[in-house]
Amino acid sequence: MGLSYALAFVGYFMLLELFTQIDLDTRALFALVGITGLPVVFDIAGYTTPLLIDITYEPLGVAVFAVGVAFVYIDRFDAVQLAGERDVPIIALDADNHIRDTNRAARTLFPDLDGTEGIHLETILPEVADCLDSDNPILKLQQEGSIRYYRVTEAPYGTAKAGLGRTIVLTDVTDREMYREEVERQNERLERFASLVSHDLRNPLNVATGRFELLREEEGMAADNPHAEAVDRALTRMDDLIEQILTLAREGNPVDQWDAVSLSSVASSCWKMVETNTAELRVADDLEFKADPTRLQRLFENLFRNAVDHGGPDVTVTVGALPDQEGFYISDDGPGISESDRDSVFEPGYTTREEGTGFGLAIVDEMVGAHGWEIEVTESDVGGARFEITGVETVA
Structure with missing residues (x-):
């Protein structure tokens, strides 16, 4: 029995350490787990005094713990499990989108979240709620003079039957979004350049080619005239260069259809x-x-x-x-x-x-x-x- 108590003490210590590491409110969970320690007190009292019957009281503690988990705190356990070992902002909601809990990272990112348990998400963070309903769930925030981007995702928690709520996770994707915006700006510059090449270079070239053909006919130039051949090669080369430059400018956009x-x-x-x-x-x-x-x-x-x-x-x-x-x-x-x-x-x-x-x-x-x-x-x-x-x- 001494070994059992020693192992139980180690288990309590591990749970305590876990609860203190998680940013969500775990006081109620800690109290619930603490109830399972009452049988130890009853066992000692039953063994040392006649006040209690000398029997094993562990089943009583287990039963109380199970009832508490099943009817009161199962959603809290699920939220803690989802938030464990995560340093990203997390917001736990109930089935009606009321805020149940938040971790430290979320409260740091959104100071207005402090003390908002029970309030609807859209009331406190309408921009986050809008992201959840958007096809592009990217949240753009101004922070200390710089812009940060977060991908807003959600995941349900609780049992399939109960459907207790969901957690909102905000993942920092600033580097990726800034790269994407830079690529878009570059593509826009290339498209403008391609339009310039197509209009401002090709049109004069077409005029020069047409005029040269008329000149050859009017002057009766022979097909093997070396000067005419040189001009024709130069015009053809310019046309090839324009076509290649247009292709180079337009074909570098990332493939979006495979x-x-x-x-x-x-x-x-x-x-x-x-x-x-x-x-x-x-x-x-x-x-x-x-x-x-x-x-x-x-x-x-x-x-x-x-x-x-x-x-x-x-x-x-x-x-x-x-x-x-x-x-x-x-x-x-x-x-x-x-x-x-x-x-x-x-x-x-x-x-x-x-x-x-x-x-x-x-x-x-x-x-x-x-x-x-x-x-x-x-x-x-x-x-x-x-x-x-x-x-x-x-x-x-």
């Missing part, structure tokens, strides 16, 4: 859209994964054009799944890319060909980043270029 795609199907269809001359496409194996089909098509077309432009008309391009990572590769048997140039090939304007725009691989890099993937340039098994795209989400 579809299941087949690596072999995408590669085959994109190969038909590129002037490949006598080049050959080989698909080593297939892979099912999620992507934006439109941007994925442009990604493949740009890589295929890059292989044909640098590897020659007889280049062989191989597409397949990576054996040890979630991803795929596009490789060729051309001259490859030197190790010193591999960090530069994705920079806008970088090219080793006089007639190249230098934007093809930059666009590929933007579209890879828009998917949340990563791309790396290595050497293929036959010494050519190999582009490895990793981080894709495969489909079982």
